[in-house]
Amino acid sequence: MSKLPLSACEAAHQLAQRSLRAEDLVRDCLERIDARETQVQAWTHVAREAALARAKALDQGAHQGLLHGLPIAVKDLIATADMPTAYGSPIYAGHQPANDATCVAFAREAGAVVLGKTVTTEFATFQPNQTRNPHNLAYTPGGSSSGSAAAVADGMVPLALGTQTAGSLMRPAAYCGVVGFKPSFGGINRAGVKPLSDTLDTVGTIARNVPDAALFAAALSGRTSWLVCPLADHVSRPLHVGMCHTYEWAQALPETHAAMQNAAHAIRANAGMVLRDVQLPVDYQQLAQAQTFIQLAEQAQCFAYERLNHWAQLSPRLQGIAQAGLAVTIEQYDQAQAMVARCRAQLAEVFQDVDVLLAPSAPGAAPLGLDNTGDPVFCRIWTVLHTPTVNIPAGFAPNGMPVGLQVVGPVGADGFTLTAAHALHASLDMLQK
Structure with missing residues (x-):
């Protein structure tokens, strides 16, 4: 039986108990890649033999850490000492860094198996490369963390690294129907990541659910407080959620209107949540x-x-x-x-009456075609404000393509934001069922 449908958290538990072998998990991932990669084209390099050797060594050795035996994918913007890193550009074809990026080194130290490198747009900007959306190959997977989102969505790997400068984690996660987590600025060390912007670049994680994304991020940051826990551990009252359409709302498509309306209904139906409308300050x-x-x-x-x-x-x-x-x-x-700086100083006012915000992740579902990666307009403000954000799947457009919403928390409240996002995702799932 394939072990890949297990969540990363479930797999981590079984790996720690030795009821699951890392080698079997890696082989399941490789089988899925073999079956689907010619269509999805999410990878620039698959380290098949190295991953299997690493998995076998982990199975024979002591338990190593939070990520023991878990296969991960690394966005090709992030340096790996044993795999090519081309940054999505022909300029660096065949480039071999001398060392791992800090986040990759931390992942290995925590027991992860690096399965390979995933496609990024050219220098993580807007020029697409070859990846397709696994829900429908005619649609973009978004960018710039294109391959990471597509590989996770297609079941090729349970966890993937991505980066965000405008909307490069939230948008592909939304388009591919997976969870993306962008920590507070600096929450995960970015040494060894090809820089785009000194004041915006952020390393984050992509997974199939919020606890998995949190597990990965906790291992990379050293912050076990980021692990998802019962909401009552954070607040002893109902969760106050602010519906935040933002000043960019005029660019939202009908499927995003529907997702926000459905989310509002789910929150109102949940006795453990309170819904409030939030209007951002004029400066925003x-x-x-x-x-x-x-x-x-x-x-x-x-x-x-x-x-x-x-x-x-x-x-x-x-x-x-x-x-x-x-x-x-x-x-x-x-x-x-x-x-x-003025707007960051007003964040306390924004969160005065709410714990988290719920806002669009993108104008709508993934655009048709592969010549562009969509618009990051709904992510720009949260990236520049340095807040933690979590994309959660929030249904589907009439054409069957996923739609996402993002949960936004106060700067530094990453663990709470992840836990709140998990609770909100569960509420949306219950409504859809």
Whole structure:
């Protein structure tokens, strides 16, 4: 019997009890990859023999940590010492880093089996690579953590690493119908991750459910407080949830309208939750544009070497991004950072009467076609505010493609946000059943 349908938490327990072998789990993943990879195209490198050897060694040795024996995928923006890391660009084809990124090293230390590298868009921006959405191969999986979300959604691997600078975790998780967790800024060390933006880049996790994403993140951060626990361990009263349409609501598609309405109904039907409407401060109207200026300017800086030495190998889309970043004046950049600082100072007001917010993860379900990865407009403000966010699956569009919503918590309240997201996801599941 295949062990892959087990959740990562269930598998971790069985691996610790030695009632499940890491080798069997890895072989199940490899069988699924063999069956589906030619269609989904989620991987840039599968370390078949190395993963099996690592699994066998773990089965024979002492229990190593939270991730003992669990297969993981690593986004190809993140350095691995024993696998190629090309950052989604032909400039770095065959590139072999000298060392693991910190998050990969921590994962290995906690007992993970690195199964391989998953596709990223070009330098984690907007130029797609080959990955398809496993729900329907004609649709985008989103980006930039395209391969990680698709591999988890298709059952090829239970856990995957991703990154977010605007919406690169939330959007593909939403489009592929899986859970994505973006911690508070700096919650997981990003050394060894190809930088895009010094003040925005965040490493996060992708899984099939919230406890699994939390388990992975806890191991990478050293914060066991991030593990999902009973909601009563955090609050002794009903969970106060703020419905937050954001100032970008005009761009929401009908399936997102329906998902938010259904979520409101599920929350009202749950005796352990209280629903409130939240209107963001007026300054937040300018946040998405401020984030865009900051990201463009900092990307142009981070791509300086590639721009100056490999311009012809950049896609026309990335060339345009670089030129747009160079056009952002230092005055615009400083004004944007000042605006963000004012908005961060108002976060306490936003969460004054609610514990978490529920907001759209994307305008709607995945767009048809593979020439773009969708719009991060609903993620930009939360990324620049440095809040923890969790995408939870929230139903399907009429065409059968997944729709996601994101749970947003106060900065630093990652464990509570994950636990609240798990409770909200359970409520939505009950409504759908």
